[in-house]
Amino acid sequence: MAKLIRMDSTGHSTLAEWRAGDPAAEEAAIAAFRTQLDQGYIGVVSQGAGHAAQVDDLPLEADLVIMRRPIAGG
Amino acid sequence: MSPAEPRAASGVPEASAGPGAELPELAAVRWRPRATARSVAARGRIWTLWSLAHTVPFLGTAALLLFLEPWSAPVALAAVAHAWIIPELYAARGAAVVRPKGARHERSEPVAQGLLGDLLGHEERDLQRETGLALEAGALGVWLVGEAGALLVDPGGRRVHCFCVRVPDPDLPPSDRIAHLLLALRTDEAGFATVANHAFAGAPWRVRRRLTARARPGLAAGLLRADRRS
Numbered sequence: 001m002a003k004l005i006r007m008d009s010t011g012h013s014t015l016a017e018w019r020a021g022d023p024a025a026e027e028a029a030i031a032a033f034r035t036q037l038d039q040g041y042i043g044v045v046s047q048g049a050g051h052a053a054q055v056d057d058l059p060l061e062a063d064l065v066i067m068r069r070p071i072a073g074g
Numbered sequence: 075m076s077p078a079e080p081r082a083a084s085g086v087p088e089a090s091a092g093p094g095a096e097l098p099e100l101a102a103v104r105w106r107p108r109a110t111a112r113s114v115a116a117r118g119r120i121w122t123l124w125s126l127a128h129t130v131p132f133l134g135t136a137a138l139l140l141f142l143e144p145w146s147a148p149v150a151l152a153a154v155a156h157a158w159i160i161p162e163l164y165a166a167r168g169a170a171v172v173r174p175k176g177a178r179h180e181r182s183e184p185v186a187q188g189l190l191g192d193l194l195g196h197e198e199r200d201l202q203r204e205t206g207l208a209l210e211a212g213a214l215g216v217w218l219v220g221e222a223g224a225l226l227v228d229p230g231g232r233r234v235h236c237f238c239v240r241v242p243d244p245d246l247p248p249s250d251r252i253a254h255l256l257l258a259l260r261t262d263e264a265g266f267a268t269v270a271n272h273a274f275a276g277a278p279w280r281v282r283r284r285l286t287a288r289a290r291p292g293l294a295a296g297l298l299r300a301d302r303r304s
Contacts (some may be wrong), residue, residue, distance in 0.1 A: 005189075006197075007186070007189070007228075007246065007253060007254060008245075008246070008250075009179070009182060009245035009246060009247070010182050010185060010248065011182040011183070011184070011185020011186040011187075011188070011247055011249075012185060012186065012189050012250070013188065018168050023107055034256065042098060043199030044257045044261060046193055046257065046260070047196075047222055047260075049194075049195050049210075049211075050210065050211065050259035050260060051260055052257050052261045053095065053261065054095055054098075054261050054262075065116045066189075066253075066257065068241070068253075068254045068257055068258070069241050069242075069243050069246075069254060070098065070099050070238070070241070071097075071099055071239055071254060071255060071258050071266075071269060072099065072102065072240065072241075072242055072269065073103070073238060073239055073270050073271035074162065074171070074223060074224055074240045074271055
């Protein structure tokens, strides 16, 4: 089961879960992903130690997509 | 590594982002040139010269005073103290970037810690739990990511750079703040070093003295990793 999560004040919240071949769940996940982008979040897929990819569209083949807030110099 | 890949002077690959992988946060700092291994090393050299510029005149004054009038020893001592204290103050400012800051959010922190742990390897996870710093080896050196800043141990471990960078959301638990920085760093290391504010660079011993006792083993692990990679 693939997951879309958002890092937030609760630690993290699961926004959507989907399985390949379940169009309704995939559509719901895509909609949730777009809503987060509209709210200023950035989509990231961790690719193991040292690597992560920023994504502008929900990669349905990914196991875990994480939404993060923008960072800034302190 | 392919021959086409650029190499820094230190022999490690230049930090780069793949196509479309630039941090969007760079839009907020368009005037800054993108960080490279060369530019980070240059900043380190500038900090060394800056420290010398604050130290040598005071030490010279102290020596001259003692030479001209041994009774001026108290004034000479004050000059030596200045030569010591000024670089220490800069180092303290630098080390402060990885001090824990803000609310601890005890209820949500275990959830955030679980996610951060999933992002780290076994060794790095243990180190983060022990020291509060997430170790990440990059092309610019070895990073130690804290809640509101990061240390970068340069290749060879001769210098430690202190970067002030954070996610501006005080409601996030500490581990989530680290995970935000870690994911941004992994997405675009050079972009991360560009967005972050460079607070200090200096010898590891100078930074270590100003770290909390909890964080010191983190720097030691970073130095060890940097030494292994050089």
